[in-house]
Amino acid sequence: MKKISVVVFLVISLFSCYKPKTSPPQEIKGALGEKAMVATTHPLATAVGLKIMKKGGNAIDAAIAIQFVLSVVYPQAGNIGGGGFAVIRLSDGEVSTLDFREKAPEMAEKDMYLDPEGNVVKAKIRLGHLASGVPGSVAGMWELHQKYGQLSWSELINPAIKLAYNGHLLTEKIAQSLNEQHNNFQEANRYQPWVVNEKGWNKGDTAVQKELASTLSFIQKNGRDGFYKGIVADQLIKEMILGGGIISAKDLINYEPVWRDPIKGFYKGYTIYSMAPPSSGGIALIQLLKGSEYLNIGNLEFNSAEMLHYKTEVERRVYADRAVHLGDPDYYEIPTEALINRNYNNIRFSNIKKRKKTASSKVMEGDVTPYESPETTHFSIVDPEGNAVALTTTLNGSYGSRVMVKGAGFFLNNEMDDFSAKPGVPNIYGLIGSKANAIAPGKRMLSSMTPTIVEKESSLFLVTGSPGGATIITTVFQSIINIIDFGMGLQEAINAKKTHSQWLPDILFIENGGISPEVQLDLEKRGHSIIFKESMSKINAVLVLEDGSLEGGADYLRSDSYAEGF
Numbered sequence: 001m002k003k004i005s006v007v008v009f010l011v012i013s014l015f016s017c018y019k020p021k022t023s024p025p026q027e028i029k030g031a032l033g034e035k036a037m038v039a040t041t042h043p044l045a046t047a048v049g050l051k052i053m054k055k056g057g058n059a060i061d062a063a064i065a066i067q068f069v070l071s072v073v074y075p076q077a078g079n080i081g082g083g084g085f086a087v088i089r090l091s092d093g094e095v096s097t098l099d100f101r102e103k104a105p106e107m108a109e110k111d112m113y114l115d116p117e118g119n120v121v122k123a124k125i126r127l128g129h130l131a132s133g134v135p136g137s138v139a140g141m142w143e144l145h146q147k148y149g150q151l152s153w154s155e156l157i158n159p160a161i162k163l164a165y166n167g168h169l170l171t172e173k174i175a176q177s178l179n180e181q182h183n184n185f186q187e188a189n190r191y192q193p194w195v196v197n198e199k200g201w202n203k204g205d206t207a208v209q210k211e212l213a214s215t216l217s218f219i220q221k222n223g224r225d226g227f228y229k230g231i232v233a234d235q236l237i238k239e240m241i242l243g244g245g246i247i248s249a250k251d252l253i254n255y256e257p258v259w260r261d262p263i264k265g266f267y268k269g270y271t272i273y274s275m276a277p278p279s280s281g282g283i284a285l286i287q288l289l290k291g292s293e294y295l296n297i298g299n300l301e302f303n304s305a306e307m308l309h310y311k312t313e314v315e316r317r318v319y320a321d322r323a324v325h326l327g328d329p330d331y332y333e334i335p336t337e338a339l340i341n342r343n344y345n346n347i348r349f350s351n352i353k354k355r356k357k358t359a360s361s362k363v364m365e366g367d368v369t370p371y372e373s374p375e376t377t378h379f380s381i382v383d384p385e386g387n388a389v390a391l392t393t394t395l396n397g398s399y400g401s402r403v404m405v406k407g408a409g410f411f412l413n414n415e416m417d418d419f420s421a422k423p424g425v426p427n428i429y430g431l432i433g434s435k436a437n438a439i440a441p442g443k444r445m446l447s448s449m450t451p452t453i454v455e456k457e458s459s460l461f462l463v464t465g466s467p468g469g470a471t472i473i474t475t476v477f478q479s480i481i482n483i484i485d486f487g488m489g490l491q492e493a494i495n496a497k498k499t500h501s502q503w504l505p506d507i508l509f510i511e512n513g514g515i516s517p518e519v520q521l522d523l524e525k526r527g528h529s530i531i532f533k534e535s536m537s538k539i540n541a542v543l544v545l546e547d548g549s550l551e552g553g554a555d556y557l558r559s560d561s562y563a564e565g566f
């Protein structure tokens with residue numbers, strides 16, 4: 001059946017005058033499954049998701065279990081001390097989105113990270129106790145379970161407790177990343193958390209996390225209260241008091257996730273559902289797709305100079321809009337309708353020139369070299385009923401603030417850096433912001449997380465998302481156009497070299513090997529400053545194939561990600 005559909009697709013491609021296909025479909029396939037699929041950043045998390053669904057749990061149950069497992073096996077971004085966003089599409093087509101983003105503590109102040117000269121103290125907003133927002137992940141998982149859960153809460157947390165208590169083997173990438181953070185772990189903590197290993201971590205070492213197991217057991221017994229009240233909350237507050245942080249018991253008790261209307265847009269007959277503010281992901285993604293449609297980017301040769309020039313020019317304008325217009329909708333009026341409106345975007349992109357980059361030199365320069373690696377994690381799930389979950393979660397930087405709550409064994413986020421600490425001053429992703437994203441007590445910081453579900457003819461088509469800080473939005477954009485416009489299969493679309501630009505810093509980032517020297521020269525002649533990067537994307541996604549079966553794509557090239565189905 002699959003071979004037939006590939007042949008049909010090739011025939012259609014050959015005779016179609018819609019556009020010159022420059023990247024014919026190849027036989028690069030991800031995992032295949034008849035009924036269900038899980039794609040996450042860690043094989044152990046994928047295995048747990050599958051097990052939950054085989055037991056009769058739905059995609060939301062699997063997502064909850066995976067979120068807790070990732071807090072054990074993928075500590076750089078998996079978390080209970082961070083936050084995230086989930087886009088859910090039920091088999092009947094109902095779409096809902098949950099915001100469990102962190103919030104600024106009530107004691108936060110607009111200028112709290114500025115020194116007496118008015119400069120942002122980067123270390124303070126990125127490392128240590130003051131860097132953390134009020135965590136939202138446990139409340140988010142609890143909320144998802146209250147609304148959609150089929151298996152018991154307790155059953156969903158069991159796998160994470162077992163992995164934390166009995167230990168799991170470190171992958172090479174995680175061992176290496178723990179070693180890279182050795183000094184930061186020491187600097188951020190008042191004691192030696194288990195992640196500090198003077199001999200260095202190696203692949204295959206066992207990570208036993210008894211304290212985290214005990215924290216997870218409290219959450220298992222007491223639901224959200226197991227985190228926001230009682231012993232775990234006490235440990236977190238003590239950590240704040242002793243470490244100079246400002247999260248209070250009241251902040252924890254008052255934390256609530258929010259159901260938000262999805263951002264909905266259309267692209268070439270496909271319907272896109274993504275995350276609304278306080279994530280910029282959904283709006284920016286729709287704008288990018290509108291720009292792609294307006295300039296016919298999908299008709300151009302994949303990663304040619306012309307395609308990358310137009311794509312970059314669109315991205316620069318979209319990120320400029322992001323910097324000025326987007327923030328927490330509970331605190332700032334966001335012009336959502338205008339930003340995703342076709343006419344607005346057509347006008348916005350109408351001054352893009354064919355041969356020359358538009359200058360943005362009047363605006364303050366962003367940091368070119370990120371201070372630390374962007375570590376977020378995304379997973380995509382489809383269950384046997386056809387329910388789908390796209391969930392992106394993060395501590396912000398790798399291991400967040402690097403503060404591990406003493407006695408409780410989990411890392412706290414450094415999400416305060418996603419606020420605009422001072423207008424025009426870039427955060428770790430080089431992103432700048434303004435009033436819309438200024439710090440205020442109880443406010444949610446702007447995010448780039450872009451969990452996204454795409455429908456084709458009102459049926460589920462693609463579940464996608466990625467980590468990567470500012471590059472999340474452009475990565476998700478590329479995952480969609482690579483499939484819809486460039487005829488790639490899912491795994492091929494994931495493997496494909498990515499590019500990214502974001503207005504400021506005024507740079508076109510390209511993955512190593514992504515373009516030829518001729519294309520580089522051509523882009524430079526058009527005015528683009530290019531920086532090559534090792535890796536810019538870790539998409540974990542599920543595609544519904546023509547026969548209704550599922551392809552799971554994981555970014556095997558750039559991460560430990562793993563997809564499997566049944």
Ligand code: GLY
Binds near residue numbers: 394397418448470
């Ligand atoms: N912390 C990365 C983001 O939310 O965009």
